[in-house]
Amino acid sequence: MSKENIDKNFKFASSLIKVIAVVIALMVLVISRYAFIFFTAAMLPTVFAIFLDKNSHRCLSATICSFNLIGVMPYLIRMWESTSVDYVAKQILADVGTWMVIYGAAFIGQLLYASMPLLIVKLYSAKINLKIAKYEKKYKALHDEWGIDLK
Amino acid sequence: MENRKEQSINLQLPKSQTEDTVMNIFKIHLNEEIVELGNEFCKYYYATDESEEDEFFAIVFENSFIPRIDVIDSLAKTPVPGLNNIIAYSVVPISTVKEERLVVIVNSYNINSTLASELQEGMTITLQTVEDMVSAINNILIDLKDKRIFCCNINPSSILMKDGEFYALREFIDTYPNFHQKDQYLAPELIECHKAARYVKNPASDIYALGVSMFEAYTNKQYWNDHLTIYDYNHVRFENSTNKYLLSKVKVPERFKAFLKWTLHDDADVRWKNLNIKEWVGGKNNKSTHESFADTKNIIGFKDHNYSKLKSLAYALYNNWNDSLKFIRDTKLLKWASREQLSTDSLEAIKQIVNKKSESSFVVADTIGSSIKLSKLLSLIDYNGPIRQEGLALSASSIPYIIYYLLMDNNKATIEKVIQIIKDESWEFYCNNINASGHISRADADKFLAYTNIFQSGSAARGIERLVYSLNPRLACQSKLVRGKYVTSIHELLVALDNYAEKYPQNFTIDRHIIAFAAAKLDIKEDFRATILSNFPKFSDHPAIRGLNVIHLLHQYEPNVEVSNICKAISLDLKQMFEDHLHNAEFKKLTISKIEEISTEGDLNQIIHMLSDQQQFIDDYNGYYEACHQAKIIENKIKLLTNQEHIFNNALSLGQKTTVLLSYVLCFIVTVAVII
Numbered sequence: 001m002s003k004e005n006i007d008k009n010f011k012f013a014s015s016l017i018k019v020i021a022v023v024i025a026l027m028v029l030v031i032s033r034y035a036f037i038f039f040t041a042a043m044l045p046t047v048f049a050i051f052l053d054k055n056s057h058r059c060l061s062a063t064i065c066s067f068n069l070i071g072v073m074p075y076l077i078r079m080w081e082s083t084s085v086d087y088v089a090k091q092i093l094a095d096v097g098t099w100m101v102i103y104g105a106a107f108i109g110q111l112l113y114a115s116m117p118l119l120i121v122k123l124y125s126a127k128i129n130l131k132i133a134k135y136e137k138k139y140k141a142l143h144d145e146w147g148i149d150l151k
Numbered sequence: 152m153e154n155r156k157e158q159s160i161n162l163q164l165p166k167s168q169t170e171d172t173v174m175n176i177f178k179i180h181l182n183e184e185i186v187e188l189g190n191e192f193c194k195y196y197y198a199t200d201e202s203e204e205d206e207f208f209a210i211v212f213e214n215s216f217i218p219r220i221d222v223i224d225s226l227a228k229t230p231v232p233g234l235n236n237i238i239a240y241s242v243v244p245i246s247t248v249k250e251e252r253l254v255v256i257v258n259s260y261n262i263n264s265t266l267a268s269e270l271q272e273g274m275t276i277t278l279q280t281v282e283d284m285v286s287a288i289n290n291i292l293i294d295l296k297d298k299r300i301f302c303c304n305i306n307p308s309s310i311l312m313k314d315g316e317f318y319a320l321r322e323f324i325d326t327y328p329n330f331h332q333k334d335q336y337l338a339p340e341l342i343e344c345h346k347a348a349r350y351v352k353n354p355a356s357d358i359y360a361l362g363v364s365m366f367e368a369y370t371n372k373q374y375w376n377d378h379l380t381i382y383d384y385n386h387v388r389f390e391n392s393t394n395k396y397l398l399s400k401v402k403v404p405e406r407f408k409a410f411l412k413w414t415l416h417d418d419a420d421v422r423w424k425n426l427n428i429k430e431w432v433g434g435k436n437n438k439s440t441h442e443s444f445a446d447t448k449n450i451i452g453f454k455d456h457n458y459s460k461l462k463s464l465a466y467a468l469y470n471n472w473n474d475s476l477k478f479i480r481d482t483k484l485l486k487w488a489s490r491e492q493l494s495t496d497s498l499e500a501i502k503q504i505v506n507k508k509s510e511s512s513f514v515v516a517d518t519i520g521s522s523i524k525l526s527k528l529l530s531l532i533d534y535n536g537p538i539r540q541e542g543l544a545l546s547a548s549s550i551p552y553i554i555y556y557l558l559m560d561n562n563k564a565t566i567e568k569v570i571q572i573i574k575d576e577s578w579e580f581y582c583n584n585i586n587a588s589g590h591i592s593r594a595d596a597d598k599f600l601a602y603t604n605i606f607q608s609g610s611a612a613r614g615i616e617r618l619v620y621s622l623n624p625r626l627a628c629q630s631k632l633v634r635g636k637y638v639t640s641i642h643e644l645l646v647a648l649d650n651y652a653e654k655y656p657q658n659f660t661i662d663r664h665i666i667a668f669a670a671a672k673l674d675i676k677e678d679f680r681a682t683i684l685s686n687f688p689k690f691s692d693h694p695a696i697r698g699l700n701v702i703h704l705l706h707q708y709e710p711n712v713e714v715s716n717i718c719k720a721i722s723l724d725l726k727q728m729f730e731d732h733l734h735n736a737e738f739k740k741l742t743i744s745k746i747e748e749i750s751t752e753g754d755l756n757q758i759i760h761m762l763s764d765q766q767q768f769i770d771d772y773n774g775y776y777e778a779c780h781q782a783k784i785i786e787n788k789i790k791l792l793t794n795q796e797h798i799f800n801n802a803l804s805l806g807q808k809t810t811v812l813l814s815y816v817l818c819f820i821v822t823v824a825v826i827i
Binding site: 057060062067070074116117119120128138142143144 | 735736737739774778779789792799804808809811813
């Protein structure tokens, strides 16, 4: 698969989670007004992330959206399983702990996004250095055998 | 090959092994130079034989001079009475210059006792003495003619005297024919010639020089000194005819007048031959008819002068070439020529030249065409003259000398003119005039043409040096590598090169002279084919391989000559060449060690054998280019991998994508876990 196709597919993948979030929002709107208010407020980090994301693959917003959903999903399920969605939604909205959990999850996503790529860079560079050493050894062998000096 | 070898053997000169001694008999006294006799081509020294009783002169030639070996050999073997004897000759190692030189031993004579010195002292030469002198010199000329030897540089300085009588004619082998002859002694047919191009194969010019010398001897007058320049004298003598001009100046006895009239005749066809002089000496041909200056008055004007003689006009036209190009278009020339005693054919040819319009509209082509027409015209009005072109006149027989002289003078432009003269067969203008200096025998003409047809400028084996060696088979090899050795054969060349290689193995590079000399001796008609490593121009064009090719060829011709030092010297160059041009380290090391091994044995054939397997060099070549390709790929990869920014961006992108994927996985797990 070409690099262009991979990029295209990844862009689609990174958009997918946001589409899922929008679909969930529409479903929640149909079920309960309070639940929709809760979901909208809970997904505010994702909204901000979408506006602030300058990455060509929109990785930041995708990561924060995923972690935002991780934080929101238990509460949505709780509402879904309750007999009165409005009632439960009001309770959840009023609970400070709810917001700490939801925004905390989004914050963890942000932290992960900030640290994980750097870790990968370190590992990747180490792998590249090994590759360079291998090529240089091969080049030196050619030089010694044939007296090539192209540099 | 056998035939060529015979030719080469014929050229072998006797060689003396003892320093400064000719044929182990004649000791050259190098501290006793006779400066008065020397010239740019040779030096004279006193010499003595073993007994040290008899004194001789030793002529030590410069190696850059082309000696007339045939003449020297012939005169040494059968001396001509009256001509100073050549006693011996050989190539001798000369201690002062540390070089081998050709040395000729001749009888000694009193250098201050010449006709010129006696005339200078104001001595009177009687008519009887003059007649005796004429008789003696004429006999010398007859003997020399029988041996086909001409151009004896006769003049008062070369006539040796003893007690007021003729003693001998000086040897004339110390210079090129007529090279040092002063203008007044030069026959009209040679007057325009370049000083190195005055050789003719007939005695007419010698008879003219004899006539002038005898006139000077009897009258002790040098009327040519009355003129501001020798050009003025030449103009006057040709305008009046030499005989009429000189005889008008002084009264001489009737009998002597007849001699002068016919020996000083400007027309070589009419000039007396040796037989006529012999008859004169015997008392015949004593009468001379009266002729005044006013005999002919058919005048034509050219450049503010009037001309009434063909020779004087031809001389003026040649010396004013550019003006002549315009002049020959004038129909008055044709009218004038028609009143001269020219053949109908010549007149018709002149008419064609004068009337013929230029075929080209280009100015340059027109000038070239006019120059050719002028050359042709000069050959018609001065039918015994030399081959003339703008700025160059030469006798046809002297082409070998002049072309060599010009090469030594590095005068390439004039060399090209001479080559063009040969290619154009310009001597054809004079084919019917055997006394013309532009005349040449068919055999010589064919030889010159054959050598010139293989000439190719720029080629070492067929270039100008080759042409010079082919035209002058007696010329010693002029290569700097054999400087100090007198090399005239392949055998001597190999020996000399081996000596050089022993002394200077680091500087052993075969030059153009060696290649040209070898090509001429072996009569090679093509460029030297690269037989060693011929598939590799990089190797076959290398001086070491080119040198090896030449040495190999020479050694095939002379297999008995020891060339171990040449092998060692070439091995050094080959080692350096392989060091520079072979690629595979192991193959290079192996090849160089093989060469080192062979060089100690000094066997040329082993080197050739080693280089004959070209596959190993092909493998090296192909392997190198494949390795280069691989190296380039690796280099590009390394370059890509060492681009920090690119690597960081890639890694960061990968990290970001991984983070997204990880977050998706976690989201999925949490969702599933919460639902369950």
